[in-house]
Amino acid sequence: MAVFNPDNFKITVPFYINDFPTVLQTHIDDEKKEEKLDKVQAKLSELQDAMYAHNRYGVLICLQGMDTSGKDSLIREVFKEFNPRGVVVHSFKTPNSSELEHDYLWRHYLALPEKGKFAVFNRTHYENVLVTRVHPEYILNENLPGIEKVEDIPADFWENRFEQINNFEKHISQNGTIVLKFYFHMSKEEQRKRLLRRLEEEEHHWKFSPGDLKERERWDDYMKFYEEAINKTSKPHAPWYVIPADDKEMARYMVAKIIWEEMKQHKDIKEPELDEKVKANFALYRQQLKK
Template sequence: MKRKDFKVPENFNLSEIATAYATDLPKSEIKLQLKKYRKKIAEIQDKMYADNRYSVLISFQGMDTAGKDSMIREVFKGFNARGVVVESFKTPSYKELQHDFMWRHYVKLPEKGKFTIFNRTQYENVLVTRVHPEYLLNERNPFIDINNLTDDFWNERMNKMVEFEEFWFNNGTIILKFFLHLSKTEQKNRLLKRLEEPKHQWKFSPGDLKERDFWDNYQFCYEQVLKKSNHKRAPWYIVPSDDKDISRLIVAKIIYKTLKKITEIDYPKPEPEILEKISEYKTALSSDK
């Protein structure tokens, strides 16, 4: 289970990339490994929060039921709440639509020393809108003609996103992007499970079934995103996600392997005058009743 195994290949067909990952590890060991890496990432987060120079942006994309919500819950549950924010991008609000398509993402970027998790990302603007171009009408952009959209239009949007990511990186933001790769069969099984279990029925929407009719369209759009917006400073990883436990472990390991390379992150040293009086402060506190 090496990080390079999940990097985006130079030439690929998404339909030929496995949505399941073969491993001899029993479920108990997978969960134990996840717990170990979760702790390691949380330790780095604590140090990064104190260091207050780098920030981290973790982005998740995937079809409905790919496991984005549970991924975020299980991988980041050990984090100090002060240092992490989860942002979920659903249908744009009225206020968001009064700005350019990147605005609502830009204002949610992580502060120095913090992690931000994007549950869906700016790439929705070349995914769901490419499958449903009529949604672009909500942007009320006078230069967009939805009846004459070309590949150049979508490629230009993706190029702009890459430019933004380059800028964010150059300002100290570490960026990792994960595509949770789910099979259509597994999606069906998960939707059926939602319907069968009362506590999950609230998650189901008839729209989920309608969107399944556009499965091939979405796969094409995801493939284009992975090919055209994968770059060294904000790489995409394709994570087999038919098994949630395995996908969580893969993501946790990739995050840890990436962050541990930043060796200059450390807890700041106290001012010299404080260090000189450490024993004096300890004595004062010890004698304090």
């Protein structure tokens, strides 16, 4: 397998979505990819236990991508070795009536990870600068002052949202939340195959929605707005990684490996040492328990 360097997929220079590959050529079979994933999973599980005991950091994993890009199955496979107490997954749907009574970031603040835990956002606060760009009429549901119709949305509205999101991520990162963001870059042809699979294989029928085809018609718009959002919001404290997503097995390994490499940089994450006085009395405690 070719050496996989996570830095090659971190967005630190202008990102051009049409120039980025949707497949990472590795010449390795799926079984080997799964073996590599298993090894990283074990490391992450141990690290999560230490992080839970350390109780200083939370980790926010943000997953974005077009329908069928593999986010759900990745969550299942990458985090399955975690202690259930250490990871919480939030799948954000269309805001409900209660959520719309608050600003668009409110529900995401509520779902941030506790110290010592991972939170996975399956679709994220970025829906508010992606789906709403393609369908600006959705902004009207937020009942914002001065916006009664789409034409009322000011020219600087989206730039302001990018700034708000950057401030949100900077604020939480400065208060102990490690933020990692992944965009699953899938080709339109691969999406077509996966949608057909949902129609042709009975066990996958439940996944199909006619709405997927409607959104697929706006593919080019989504690509344009993904490119802009990633370029505007990939920061050192909250980097974007673009993951070639046509190969699900490779994408899972890449995400796990990147999380591991990022977390290794936090050298202070370790289980706390017992008080020396307590350790000195271990023999006494053993004797008490044996009685």
